[in-house]
Amino acid sequence: MAGNRSAFQDVKLRHRALVDVSGRSTKTMLFGKPSALPMVIAPTGAAGLCWYRGEMALAKAAAAAGIPLTLSTASMTAMETIADHVGGRLWFQLYVWKRRDLSYQIIERAKAAGYEALIVTVDSAVPGNREYNSRNGFALPFNPSPRFLMDVARHPSWTLGVMGRYLTTIGMPKHENYPAEFRSAITAGAAGRRDEMQVDSLNWDDIARFRDMWPGILMLKGVNRIDDALKALTYGVDGIIVSNHGGRNMDSAAATLDVLPEIAGAVGDKCTVILDSGIRRGSDIVKAMALGAKAVLTGRATLYGTAVGGQDGAAKAIDIIKTEMDKTMAYTGCNTVDEISTDIFFNDWRSNQK
Template structure:
């Protein structure tokens, strides 16, 4: 998990560097990168860092509590492992390892429609329900079948992604041959030599970690040979015609909690409440869709002021530390989601590394609570900010 000096990873940056060494370039860039010039990707982290906490002393921190309640479930800290497409390719049966780490940390894990492991495989890890993320497919019959499988696997919270009407232009994926632009360099970087340069990953995932398809849609993808075939199929099946009417339909077929993922506009937030969603995730898809839009940290307080008392408000994008969790609570969220951090920690050293990263986040959050005077997560408000 450490570098050549065997130093223990202590921050997100440490796990990221370890993951970069272990993963093939095309896979690391797919996870780490954003759209366009990655302006929004950088803003997401920078704007959380710019949210200044106050330091308040001589508060009794002996009975600190980082837990929150979310959709009737107690979480050890206000954190959810976000859905990440192909996240399971970073370690052997990666989503299963991530679910085990999330269980130990006392937080939910959300499986992507285009995850490697199946709903049934993840559901068998424990009795603690996973969340499931849905992309709307053109074939509504397939959607209904997937939702029925999710319910049978214990899922009670559905995160429906609403910001993928078109796919963002991701330069790193183009350069590596993941999204068109299959020139000689793209083929070279994504080929056998790249695997040979990363033997631990090639053995752990490439040889021992199969099957490598998108488990939840494998039965619908005929004659597929590798993840790229699945990406091509999903690209043809993602429905770009989705409107609020489709959310109304989804509300009728899904009986559990419905959370809309990808809200970045106050009017859209109000419509999400009006349509009957149980919650929403303030999100710009981790800076992977429209480059140059607002960061989630900058939009969260506006959306919280508009609808925060009418819905369960969550946020993702750029969350890297326990301090960021406190910042998210202070700006109006009930909890935050992380995507890249859990996937890269998993790549750095599997379940053990992810367990360590989540432990560090909780420890960091407790430090922020104890020194900002909030003490308990449920008490965090804008009063802990230097400039509310």
């Protein structure tokens, strides 16, 4: 996570003087449709634990801001509920199940619910070794440590406003997008679920099958190599997301900003390249676009806003990032997102390339 951040922080910009930027705009086109800024909400399974119905809060904030939202397979609100209650552009992220028929059921649900895009996460052959989760007893089945219980006691607004609200309305939240037989409460360790979610068998044949099944936009999330990106093109994918899962999976993963230029350069305009992992500021979006991304996903940045203030907090986080992007464009003399290039960089971005 720190590496993702320092890659952004290492890029310094130089302002351009005396350019009329009074007509500037952060607007862009994403897959042929307008977007208020080149930003999409990343899938985060924990949104519903940060806030009561956190996915709904994020989805409404995204729709109001004119940007797409990606709902996670691991979210606690059903994809149909989001589609029924929120307008705007909805994308769905798929975690593939060992029994592929379970994955196909999820894809059919997303298709029936009218999701615009299917994003297959391909960087999670095995679960990340998250020591902080072990230390905090944050595991399934839920096994709270004294430290965890102390944390809960010290945060009464979360305990009452999030968990308390669930318990007095719908009960302990469930992973509503999981296949029916595994849709147990998040605190329960459904028999066999861990085995079924182990997807170290995921491979390119699966992508071919998903392409056949999914008529809409298909993207792979977690592409980090030129050869994978070029291979993805031959499978007819519409977009690739250069991601290292926010630094949550593989130890020593390269920063995504460092691998982006070679991938964007290799695929050119043949598909849409999106970047995530480390976006915290509007200037980060500008840097990613200069290096070839058409848009970015935000995970933590918008989740932090949601955790603090639900829909209003998510809206505030989006607005902060949008304002920062607008200011960075103004300082660097860019009126449109198409004008953003490495010309605005002070230092040589190639210094981190292989």
